[in-house]
Amino acid sequence: MTDLTVSNDTDRKEETRLQPGVSAKVRKPVSDAVSGWLMSLPMAGVLVFFLVLPIIMIVVVSFWGATEFSIYPAFVFDNYEFLLTSPVTYSVFLNTVKYALITWALTLGIGFTIAYFLAFHVRSLTWQIVLFLLCTIPFWTSNIIRMISWIPFLGRNGIANSALISLGVVDEPLDWLLFSDFSVILAFVHLYTLFMVVPIFNTMMRIDRSLIEAAYDAGASGFQTLTNVVLPLTKPGIMIGSIFVITLVMGDFITVRFMSGSQKANVGRLISNDIALLQYPSAAATAVILLITVLIVIATLLRFVDIRKEL
Amino acid sequence: MEKRPRSFYVLATFFALFLLFLYGPTITIAILSFQGPQGGLTFPMRGTSFHWFGELFEQQAVGDIWGSFSRSLVLGLMVMTTTVVVSVMGGSAFRKKFPGSSVIFYLIITSLVIPSILVSLGVGLIFSQSGLPVHWSTSGFGAQLTWTLPFGLLIMFAVFNRFDKSYEEAARDQGASAWQTVRHVVLPIIAPMLIGVALFGFTLSYDEFARTLLTAGSYNTLPLEIYGMTTNVTTPVIFALGTLTTAFSFGVIAVFLLIVLLMKKRQTRHGSDAGQGLV
Amino acid sequence: AQNIKDVTLRQFGTGVSNLNEVAQKVKEDLGFNLEMTALDSDAVTQRAATQPDSFDIADIEYWICKKVWPTGNLQPMDTSKIKNYDKIVGIFKSGKLTPESDIAQGTAPHTVGFVDGPDSKSFATEETGWMTLIPTIYNADTLGIRPDLIGRPIESWTELLNPEFKGKASILDISSIGIMDAAMVCEAMGEVQYGDKGNMTREEIDKTMAIFTEAKKNGQFRAFWKTFDESVNLMASGEVIIQSMWSPAITAVKSRGIPCVYQPLKEGYRSWGGGIGLSKSLSGLELEAAYEYINWYLDGWVGGFLMRQGYYSAVPETSKNFMSENEWGYWFEGKEATGDITSPFGDVLAKAGDTRDGGAFLERMGAVACWNAVMDENQYMVRKWNEFIAA
Amino acid sequence: MAKSLDLELAAVTKKYGTTVAVEAISHRFQAGSYSCLLGPSGCGKSSTLRMIAGHEVVSEGDILLGASNVTDLPPARRGTAMMFQSYALFPHLSVIDNVAFSQKMKGVDKSSRLKKARELLELVDMAAFAARLPEQLSGGQQQRVALARALITEPSVLLLDEPLSALDPFLRIKMRLELKRLQRELDISFIHVTHSQDEALALADDIIVMNNGRIEQAGSPRDVFESPATEFVARFIGGHNILESRGAPFALRTDRLQVAKTGAESGDSLAATVRDVEYLGATVNLALETGAGSDLTAALPDGLFFQDPIEIGSTVFLSWKPEDAHHLAG
């Protein structure tokens, strides 16, 4: 079947080895390269223009200078110097990582459970699709609108507090439901759990059901089957989901702003504040550091799984 | 029907709670969209009415819901179509080995993990530094593609990993040209999956905020417009919009279910005796 | 030949004044199209500074002008073409409301209101006949409170940090504005003496932010807000009972039947002013239309429309023609209402016998302590502000 | 190994929704015997086996192992072990960890379970591959590991669902000899599902021929082959022609049909046209069409055939000994 191995080392070696002076009878498929190129051209085009150039631009600008109102080409390290010497930078990066880790752990726990339910307990494909679609409907309403609605949901007089009070769980409304790390992480979990569910579900669906039966046959309990068979075999999906969630959380700024009532900061907010104040070079420098951080995290995760194989 | 294990009920309850959690804001929105005419975006309710649904179709004090909605719709459709086409092409390209494919693959991964605001900033800068006007249908469109294409391509990887190559060989064998093979064999077979890619592309675009923020130009997309509207008093009209969107989504799913059911019916009517043993 | 009726002008600004009704009225009165795009204040600055081609008319605040003007994205306006130029209130020309008033601290509108000539990029110190922005709307801001939940008189900016309101206070997270509120508080507390609140030294900035950071760490604030709507929701939902607020936001809370007061304070107001500027690329028929629009803007209808929401018009006289006597008395003169006061959108905002918080125009605008500002140490201030948010 | 016990199915039925996959079948599998469930695709073989294993809920009826009713016990507690069609080796575990899996689940400490697993690997001659991952093994090797993994639970009954179908014909013959040897050595019951007649004949002490969710015939291979009870069994077991004599069907082994180039249609001699000649090495099969329209096959030893080859299209005359005609029910 389709082998998406990207490395072409063997091909290339082959070519150079065979080329000189071999009989005309030797045939080599050349069209693969050409048609591969042609077909990936639009994608490459979009990526070059809207990803590579902007990244280059950002890197370049991160060395520029800025006035109150404009940016000017230069080659200064001020932006990095300020960034790397400011204690805020470190606390904000730390906070960003904190959000990412907590959200990751929660989305993983919830996402795994949901995926497990959908993959192993829901029997028909139609129902799996329907339940999944049901999970996606809330996302068809603009996120901004949903964010606004968290206040009446979690606020002092919100649905959650009213429910808790009327159930007698608490006497006083809980303040920490809103404008807190709790609410930020809650919103992240709300937004991104599905990004964990999908790849895990996908991997789980590819687990041969007879492996589960084999485990039961060997006397494994449901829980043992889960930890000894399902979990290890789901690792690739978990990795992909983790990549999604971690990068989404690390790059977010709007959720943190809304849900913390602007009281917490993450790197995304630093960048967006700088942008708002037209401090593009400073924003760019922060962005470069963020991008490097994210790429390192992802590269680390990618070491554990070849996601092309696992799709 | 066979008896379910207890874990089923535990997990089903968990799933139900998760759904409830997912729908928390949606339910809040739904309730508040029935505020009385004096009501606002928060509790307590001040009466109940359909007032805000009516208002939704009137001009707002600030902002242009339907104008921006139609832009978001058009942009969503543009992004959706492009994502499908480009991802299918890209996915097909990756089935072959070609020099540079790994570069593109890592770009795709980068595109997936790069924080949105960076793309927004970068694309905005490129356009402004090169004197091109930013517009939702150019810079905004491109910026959103950097978000939807990775998803599209990853889904296509999954699709083509499961696609039996012999269908194509059979088509070539039958004299189909490369294009005919794609048109008459590959596309129809992967069509159901493409619907998934399309839905993904549209949803991601329709709700995209950060990547459009600095790239939309003169005219706002819906998320930006709603955000802009919050610079004045917003009314439960936006909740009415949310409720309508949700109702509409339910409708789409109901239609989907209906189609599936009908197709199942039709299949049984056709009388399959597949697998009935001796020829 | 081109017809002015075919012209479409694209205007952007915050939702405060980018009202659809204005565009509709323009179409009725002048015949051409005005397309309104509402943005949040960050986006407004960005748009004005970085995307000159994306608009024809910028509806921005004066302090933003300090950042935008040097980009050359806007063209100054020839005051001789402005019919009502003479009637514009003094604040925007000499800086003085009345000949005897003091000029408040901060980026007062007149300091960024003029340039020397059509191509000049630096501000003039006095009227030159070339205006950067045509003033349209302004107000004096103060703290908003929920009298029902506070239950006692509030008189000073210091109350914002009063531990009594722990977890129920808020300020806004737009640094250029927020820092001024903070300064008002610190000055009122006697903690910091400022040379010029609108142009702080690093030391002053440090002290101010230290006090606020301390308060934040002690849990004084429920949240910070960034958009108008957030401030309304915070107040209306009771999450917050005292916060820096804008006049129409108070109005919005009140219109839901929730008691809310725009509390005049003894230290005075923090003021702001907005105006409209023209894109550099505007020329020919479109430029003509833009001038026509500006003249119409100052002609009174918009003024009345804005005043009835609690803002002030730059040419109050003309607005008077578009307001009832009751309205003019209530909004401008600080008199008791003689009948229901309704917003342009039909909400009843006050009943007979009510008076406006803070009183008459002269009383309010005369008690302005400072203007929203962009200071020399702006970059430093912004960094400190970020630290405050991240703390 | 555990003591082998009789396994009894008592009116066991399996329904999937409204489809009845297995219909009230009863059978006693003798302790220590090798039984094959044989039948066409979809006849309910796997369903039966999976009910015995406990992987499928029994809709009606009971399953008894020795004296105990195991119908509702979980798979691991019924004394059966299953070897899956595609082996279902855990891809993330090494060969030895696969085999030691059930011990690990029981909480047996590492060194004892590895020791035990190694013993089993030696039994199936795979000790040298202990550290490999399943994907690094050939099909036949995987099968042995699967066998070891199933046997480590010391089952009284080993259940095998088409254990040889993933192998190529060459290996298949080799492995079937090993299965048989192992069963004999361990002296436990094997119940083996297959749809290959050869496999069933070669391996089984008992063949249970199923059709449409029912048992058509159960007996020793010779019983089944030499005395097929029904037309279905005769056809399915292969090597038989179905003929009719005065309205009653009878079976006649293809190697008992005598073919002569000359003769006359009379009594027990039948004229037929040769439609096809299939050379099969040691035998040659003639596909024959009689006037009555029925298709017959005659299997001739190759030596005999090539002494005087018969052309396709020629007419031949068929006869058989009366004692070779075996009467069928229904």
Place this chain on the structure above:
Amino acid sequence: MAKSLDLELAAVTKKYGTTVAVEAISHRFQAGSYSCLLGPSGCGKSSTLRMIAGHEVVSEGDILLGASNVTDLPPARRGTAMMFQSYALFPHLSVIDNVAFSQKMKGVDKSSRLKKARELLELVDMAAFAARLPEQLSGGQQQRVALARALITEPSVLLLDEPLSALDPFLRIKMRLELKRLQRELDISFIHVTHSQDEALALADDIIVMNNGRIEQAGSPRDVFESPATEFVARFIGGHNILESRGAPFALRTDRLQVAKTGAESGDSLAATVRDVEYLGATVNLALETGAGSDLTAALPDGLFFQDPIEIGSTVFLSWKPEDAHHLAG
């Protein structure tokens, strides 16, 4: 149908990267013949077939069909048609649209192409299923549709890659007769890949035994079965024992090994222990172990065996006629 032509492989090689899958093989497939490529898994059968079909680029060498060199022609222009292992019927098209596919690609108008497709469906006896989707057909039915779809292009050579492997044994025998009949009727060449010896023997006019990317032997089924050229062929074709006489290997058919309960080890008589007895219906196979450690098989007619059954574990004496020993190369 098209005129059948000879197909010739001239030193055809297939390399995947550095692996050589097919190594310079040459062979002439006679026009109108049924050829089987037989060999173990991975020996290069599919690669060879796919090069002939044009689905795999030929690394070196040429493929000639009649007088023309088709090496570099696209699949549809070489006069071959392929039937795929799992049939590769287009799942979204009805049976008749599947068959009419190639006509549609050519631009033939709807009514003519459906007419033609219906003819082909009648040929394979599937006209009644024209409106079904492939998933609504059984394996055997799918196979016929695939056949019809391949034949509608009027190929000179039909290529079949393990066409019977997805069927159960019962159907497999039935369908192989049909394939053979069809090939004879159409009088075109069939090239059929299989790893089943029975299938190759039963079907082929010509068997090409492959191993490790090379042709080990090519010839008629009788040639191959009766005179295997090498030890590999003898083993792979089945039904043979490999013995050694003075350092030189020779093959002896399992049914030519004579088994006696009494005798003496001398000259051509060999003592052996019976390790296993496999009942296969008409024959009984004895698995035998000789002192020299080599494993032999003796195939006895069931009648003979059961006259005087031999127990597992007993010692028997083997002998054979000298003319049955067939000497092997290497």
